[in-house]
Amino acid sequence: MDTKEISGEIVRVENVRKIYHDNGVPVDALRGINLTVSPGDFSVIAGPSGSGKTTLLNIVGTLDKPTEGKVFLDGEDVSSKSRRELADIRLRKIGFVFQAYNLNPVLSALENVEFTMMLRGIDAGERKRRGLVLLEELGIGELANKRPNEMSGGQQQRVAIARAISNDPRLVLADEPTANLDSETAVKLLELMEKLNHQDGITFVFSSHDPQVIERAHRLLILRDGQIVNDKVNK
Amino acid sequence: MIGRIAWRNILRNKRRSLILVVSVMIGVIAMILTDAFSVGMMQQMLTNQIGADAGYIQIHKKGYQLDPVLKNSITDTVPVSRVLAKDSSSCNISERLRTFGLVSSAYNSAGVSIVGIVPEEETNVTTIHNHIVEGSYLSNKPGDILISTATAEKLRVGLGDKVVIMASRLDGSIGSEACRVTGIFETFDSGFNQTHVYIPLETAQQMLDAPGRVSEFVVNPVDAKKTDPIAVRLESELPSELEVLTYKQMLPILVMQIQLYDQTIYIFYAIIAIALIFGIINTMLMAVMERTHEFGIDMAVGMSNRRIFRMILTEAFYLGIAGTALGLIVSAAVYIPLSHSGWNLAMFSESLNSLGVGTTIYPVLGVSSLVNTTVIIPVVAVIGAVYPALRAVKLQPVEAIRAS
Ligand SMILES: Nc1ncnc2c1ncn2[C@@H]1O[C@H](COP(=O)(O)OP(=O)(O)OP(=O)(O)O)[C@@H](O)[C@H]1O
Numbered sequence A: 001m002d003t004k005e006i007s008g009e010i011v012r013v014e015n016v017r018k019i020y021h022d023n024g025v026p027v028d029a030l031r032g033i034n035l036t037v038s039p040g041d042f043s044v045i046a047g048p049s050g051s052g053k054t055t056l057l058n059i060v061g062t063l064d065k066p067t068e069g070k071v072f073l074d075g076e077d078v079s080s081k082s083r084r085e086l087a088d089i090r091l092r093k094i095g096f097v098f099q100a101y102n103l104n105p106v107l108s109a110l111e112n113v114e115f116t117m118m119l120r121g122i123d124a125g126e127r128k129r130r131g132l133v134l135l136e137e138l139g140i141g142e143l144a145n146k147r148p149n150e151m152s153g154g155q156q157q158r159v160a161i162a163r164a165i166s167n168d169p170r171l172v173l174a175d176e177p178t179a180n181l182d183s184e185t186a187v188k189l190l191e192l193m194e195k196l197n198h199q200d201g202i203t204f205v206f207s208s209h210d211p212q213v214i215e216r217a218h219r220l221l222i223l224r225d226g227q228i229v230n231d232k233v234n235k
Numbered sequence B: 001m002i003g004r005i006a007w008r009n010i011l012r013n014k015r016r017s018l019i020l021v022v023s024v025m026i027g028v029i030a031m032i033l034t035d036a037f038s039v040g041m042m043q044q045m046l047t048n049q050i051g052a053d054a055g056y057i058q059i060h061k062k063g064y065q066l067d068p069v070l071k072n073s074i075t076d077t078v079p080v081s082r083v084l085a086k087d088s089s090s091c092n093i094s095e096r097l098r099t100f101g102l103v104s105s106a107y108n109s110a111g112v113s114i115v116g117i118v119p120e121e122e123t124n125v126t127t128i129h130n131h132i133v134e135g136s137y138l139s140n141k142p143g144d145i146l147i148s149t150a151t152a153e154k155l156r157v158g159l160g161d162k163v164v165i166m167a168s169r170l171d172g173s174i175g176s177e178a179c180r181v182t183g184i185f186e187t188f189d190s191g192f193n194q195t196h197v198y199i200p201l202e203t204a205q206q207m208l209d210a211p212g213r214v215s216e217f218v219v220n221p222v223d224a225k226k227t228d229p230i231a232v233r234l235e236s237e238l239p240s241e242l243e244v245l246t247y248k249q250m251l252p253i254l255v256m257q258i259q260l261y262d263q264t265i266y267i268f269y270a271i272i273a274i275a276l277i278f279g280i281i282n283t284m285l286m287a288v289m290e291r292t293h294e295f296g297i298d299m300a301v302g303m304s305n306r307r308i309f310r311m312i313l314t315e316a317f318y319l320g321i322a323g324t325a326l327g328l329i330v331s332a333a334v335y336i337p338l339s340h341s342g343w344n345l346a347m348f349s350e351s352l353n354s355l356g357v358g359t360t361i362y363p364v365l366g367v368s369s370l371v372n373t374t375v376i377i378p379v380v381a382v383i384g385a386v387y388p389a390l391r392a393v394k395l396q397p398v399e400a401i402r403a404s
């Protein structure tokens, strides 16, 4: 066990600002965000369109850099890391689920899950075994050999979740994972993530403006105009 | 797994991949067959020249090469024959007396090289006996003459007609002889045809009042590869007033042309390589740009730039290998039959004859050309993918993901 885990903080965001330049016009996407995520959290970032949810998740996930402020992952300041180091951090510590088109279209469900394990150097037999177990656990074992275009949106999102957790990440970031799903499928996907959070202790941070999703959040962060206006724990 | 992904991405846009594979294939075929036909043509030019007249080795009196006149002929052939006797089993030998002169009919006359030969000996050394188109090959009968179709046409004579040959003797007087046309020849080399007539050696010696004299000995090793060592040995054993020349010295322009070719072929390779590189850059760039979103996801899940780069190069490499393999198969299918039967270019025969090639070209594929092609082309494919791959890894993850 390393000290950072004992400190109980996976993510620490300090005074993060993000200014985009849209044709020379500065856009304040985030204005001074402070936030911590602890192991086992199941947090939802809610807020209207354009409030900065995607920007925040991308910065936490090291896909984008803040204009000001700092992001710590497991106590480590990521602002000075090279692209290569960041890729490695994402590989080891973060799982991503995007709104849609998460999967590599030329790979089967199983291969998509295996892909990230391959990047970590897990050998073929082991990753196949683990991939199948994961797909089974997420209720899509029978889709292992299907390509994304042969799957429904909900099934694709499940594969994306399986891939996101395949490397035992510290944190799964999901940007509106249910936005493209009908409400029934969305609820099921959410229940699945809750189960993974509850049973396996996987930490989730996701964004949504779907009331069904928001009401299930253990912790709800509300963003407005690039600021956290509310941070409360449900239940 | 990267290999598998690369293959699937290739198969994803079959039409585009096919175009690329076909252009690689065409590059390979162009490289192999152009080289094979060029080499074949040049070797034929050389062997034709050697076979028509020069032979592999010639022995002259020193100075004959620069000034091929009667005065510079070999007076005493005995020491030469003695040295050559040792080579009688490994070499074919003939002796000739040649001079410049005039061949005339009632109608016209032509300046030619009059070559006195020993007909039986000459058949072992040159191919002139294979090129008789009318009448028969030269016999030893005094007064017979073998002329070419071109000369026959110019003089308006045919088989059995009389012609008169004339040339300076040693003392400056003019020797002449009336001859009967008993054979008409035609080789691949139109220049050669216009300038050569053959008579028996003894007739030549009589006409020129040069008994026992010979301008040259032609020595053809049975194994042509032994030309150089045999020439070196003859040089050391023969009297010092004689010189030994190999075809390399006798046909320097042709030999130089062949050496020069070895260098110019690389320019040709470079042109094909550059054309291919641009084709690959163009196609791979399209393929990469279409997959921007995918690369964004790859980056998000932790694929390093190095791996993305390598994956794109792998795709190009596979395309290169596939195109090369197909190109080799097609080249072999064209080359193998043609290397036996030759490629008949009768329609270009006039220009080929002026080059001294012959109307049928037998391609010759060298190992180096095969190796060059199979190595160069896949490497070229990979080089062509470098720029598209750089473009892919320069993408910012967030922007790439946002791309649809
Ligand atoms: N690349 C960019 N260039 C310029 N402005 C940007 C860029 N990305 C985001 N923005 C702006 O930053 C602000 C926050 O955008 P962001 O995408 O984070 O919002 P969001 O909460 O995810 O919205 P949505 O619910 O529509 O996904 C918006 O005003 C948006 O227009």
Ligand SMILES: [Mg+2]
Binding pocket: A053, A054, A055, A175
């Ligand atoms: Mg968003």
